[in-house]
Amino acid sequence: MIEVKNVSYTYMKKTPFEKTALQEISFNVNEGDFLAIAGHTGSGKSTLIQIIAGLIDLENGVVEIDGETIKNKTARRKIGIVFQYPEYQLFEETVEKDIAFGPRNFGLSESEISVRVNEAMKFVDLEESLKNVSPFELSGGQKRRVAIAGILALKPKYLILDEPTAGLDPKAKKNLLAEIKKLHRAGVTIIFVSHAMEDIAVLANRVIVLAQGKILFEGEPRKLFGQAEILERAGLLPPPVSQVMQKFLRAGFNVSTEIITLDEAEKELKKIFSAR
Ligand SMILES: Nc1ncnc2c1ncn2[C@@H]1O[C@H](COP(=O)(O)OP(=O)(O)OP(=O)(O)O)[C@@H](O)[C@H]1O
Ligand SMILES: [Mg+2]
Numbered sequence: 001m002i003e004v005k006n007v008s009y010t011y012m013k014k015t016p017f018e019k020t021a022l023q024e025i026s027f028n029v030n031e032g033d034f035l036a037i038a039g040h041t042g043s044g045k046s047t048l049i050q051i052i053a054g055l056i057d058l059e060n061g062v063v064e065i066d067g068e069t070i071k072n073k074t075a076r077r078k079i080g081i082v083f084q085y086p087e088y089q090l091f092e093e094t095v096e097k098d099i100a101f102g103p104r105n106f107g108l109s110e111s112e113i114s115v116r117v118n119e120a121m122k123f124v125d126l127e128e129s130l131k132n133v134s135p136f137e138l139s140g141g142q143k144r145r146v147a148i149a150g151i152l153a154l155k156p157k158y159l160i161l162d163e164p165t166a167g168l169d170p171k172a173k174k175n176l177l178a179e180i181k182k183l184h185r186a187g188v189t190i191i192f193v194s195h196a197m198e199d200i201a202v203l204a205n206r207v208i209v210l211a212q213g214k215i216l217f218e219g220e221p222r223k224l225f226g227q228a229e230i231l232e233r234a235g236l237l238p239p240p241v242s243q244v245m246q247k248f249l250r251a252g253f254n255v256s257t258e259i260i261t262l263d264e265a266e267k268e269l270k271k272i273f274s275a276r
Helices: 047-052 095-105 109-122 139-153 171-186 197-203 226-234 241-250 263-275
Strands: 002-011 019-029 033-041 060-065 081-082 158-162 191-194 206-211 214-219
Touching: 002 047, 019 047, 019 214, 033 047, 033 197, 047 081, 047 158, 047 191, 081 139, 095 109, 095 139, 109 171, 109 191, 139 158, 139 171, 171 191, 171 197, 191 197, 197 241, 206 226, 214 226, 241 263
Parallel strands: 033 191, 033 206, 081 158, 158 191
Antiparallel strands: 002 019, 002 060, 206 214
């Protein structure tokens, strides 16, 4: 379990540029969760996940991983973090070396590294023949998969992804989301930062909405999307499916406000129209 207790954070404290990014944030992430963190630009999402990963030193509050402070290396090693646009962090001469970089830093044996590189490449659907290619010769979607494979090769128990589908075309986006889902099914606990409510709707079992560094909502996605006021305050829109269902509701149809996926909407609408 990840425990975040009373975390506050201010950038450039005691300077004219002082900026409070997080205020009194507390929540837990349970093993097996697929937790989404949503919020308007500047709401504190990236700051929060960097704190969870132990990349920003805390002055106020505590982060514990399975009961151990994130200040300890053993706790930090349970967390993998994929930054937004991770492909910009590729730097090795070959795909293989790039993916092996983290495991090598962990001091693993060469045979173990090789097994992990192969597994990670397979997981993200990168062909073995790409191993000796320079990452810079790959397409955008492939580069991103190399970057993610590099994190997977560390076998994190908890995986944090900061807007992993930003800038991908629809097909690459769909593939990546399917891979993340597969990882979750394989037992990895996921923290997924996203603006895309339709992705959150189909993937996450819990969502935290941040606004101006505070938690505005925490709970099941389907409980969030009917709450127009909270969404408005957070600067977010419900997924298109929910918007359509709300239009039906306002037009006097007896539809559920908790419908959030296309499949659910199809069933509900068939029910209404077959009753006529
Ligand atoms: N290195 C920094 N120095 C100073 N202020 C920062 C720094 N990083 C972030 N901030 C400020 O802290 C606040 C929260 O930023 P953060 O990057 O966590 O937001 P975010 O929710 O990830 O936004 P986005 O959706 O745009 O990625 C913003 O007001 C931002 O301007
Ligand atoms: Mg961010």
